[in-house]
Amino acid sequence: MYRFLLTPRWLSYLALTLVAAALMVFLGNWQLDRYRGRTAVNERIDAGAKMAPAPLRDAMPAPTGGPGTTGPAPAERVTWTRVTATGRYDTSNVILVRGRTVDSTVGFEVLTPLVLADGTAVLVDRGWIPPAPGGSATAQPQVPAAPTGEVTVA
Known part of the structure; x- marks a missing residue:
């Protein structure tokens, strides 16, 4: 069947x-x-x-190479750990990362190196800013001045 x-x-x-x-x-x-x-x-x-922020050097070691070298990548166990760092902003090396969208508006992320007491530096994302008024999405905006003197960021 x-x-x-x-x-x-x-x-x-x-x-x-x-x-x-x-x-x-x-x-x-x-x-x-x-x-x-x-x-x-x-x-x-x-x-x-x-968690409470930990000092940067507790989370990861300083770079061991000479000037201009990057430090080791953070271990997976410390990825997403909040840290604090104290130093002075290097305002001569501000980086604008274009093409960042916030609330459907394309703008820029402002990255500024924070030079630590030992001479090493970390990039600090100081936030998002819109493009220059009346310009295109690639028009360089007026970047607010970074704080002067020694600052602590988390």
């Missing part, structure tokens, strides 16, 4: 169904792995936002 299930047509349907089922299981596991990874990152971000 069910002998028709052994015909090439029905066997190809069975093979296609088994391949589709295996693919769906693989994709489901992939999505679950992505969810777990994203959850772990979000938990680190939330934990970092709740």
